[in-house]
Amino acid sequence: MSKQDMIINPLPMRTWNRLKMNEATLSGVSPEGSLAIETNLPQTAPDPATAARMESIPGGAGSAVDRLAKEAGPDVFFLKGTGKEPQEPAILTLRHAGSRQTMNRIFLETPEDTEMTVYLDLGSEEGAQGLAILQTKAYLAKHSTLRLVQIEHTGRGVDVLSDIGARCEEGARFELVQLFLGGDRIWSGYETDLLGDESSCKTYIGYHLKEEQSLDMNYVARHRGRRSDSLILAAGALSDRSRKLFRGTLDFIKGGKTATGAEKEEVLLMNDAVVNQTIPLILCGEEDVAGSHGATIGKADEEVLFYLTSRGISKENAYAMLAKAKLDGALAHVVSPELKEMTQKAIEEFYGQAE
């Protein structure tokens, strides 16, 4: 297919163009093929009705990714929940290799009153280059629960576009933990449609960007159902000359009475050359809701640094500890002990602490 330029991660309501935060542009996109997915559980093909339903779920990266998928036609990996926990979590491992552009689509479905946990591990082989596009769509039927843990730790030559879309029916719960530990340029979009009454989504994001890395995020929670609830927590550290843009939107749509939503962001700035951009939106068309947002951005507290350095820890290691704490915050929300151990190992490898 021909190379194309894509507008991705669009802000649900535009702001001043001169801020250059309304959307991101990804140029020269032309995926050829998909990454192989190693998994511990058998997968099946979605039936046409399920596939159509998944296609209708919007992702946070925008409709450009759906159009690309139609044109590139990557294979769909489908997993369906079968019962209540405890069950073996599904572990999906993808490894980008060579110098290429790839696109993968993963569809997840939890039928009524079922639970499923999925661990998505996106890495790369040494020397890999190119672009890895990963689109995940999730449909949660009534009173079902889906826990998705996504770890991105590709090499520095690999750009990553992650697009997640979820639709929650009545009483459904979607929990997402994302850790960004590698890659060069990363774009991450996420949108949850809280369609059903008392549906909820909780999102925990952790990142530590170094050197010239950039992370462009667009996270949207749309409250349509009554008493729906959302939580978006993003915590991370920026080192060297890295850049980060976080767009977080709570959208209270008319009809979603007594919905509650909260966004919180903590950013540790570790170098004078970093660029941190944050644009948290609260869009409200319904009277009877409660929404809040908080952001804390700055360098390490001088008193905390003094405490650590006075105990023999170098300033460099003290900063590394504080940065790691941001990732540990997201790790704490990984429920499965097995997955927690795997995620902990990925974090320790990132900090060169793995045995």
Place this chain on the structure above:
Amino acid sequence: VVNPSAKGSKSSVSCESLMIDDISRSDTIPAMDIRTDDADIGHEASIGRISDEAVYYLMSRGLAETEAKALIVSGFADQVSKELPLEYAVEMNNLIRLEMVGSIG
């Protein structure tokens, strides 16, 4: 926007919205662009409706519902009015009360 040369700068932004009817809309779109690590930036935003408990409390003390809600809205704007000279603050609260009479009930 915090430029690289704005070392030691501090900023705190708070956006609060109170929804008092079901036809209004509130869209809060703050943006932060920070280009130095030597800055202390905080931001918070909240949106909600008039508390039923607060209205009940005031009504149980003899206020009519419209008066109670007008008082609560006036209190919501208090952080701005207290920065004004007294005459202007009084005028502002009167204007809020007049506006609320038509908006509530």
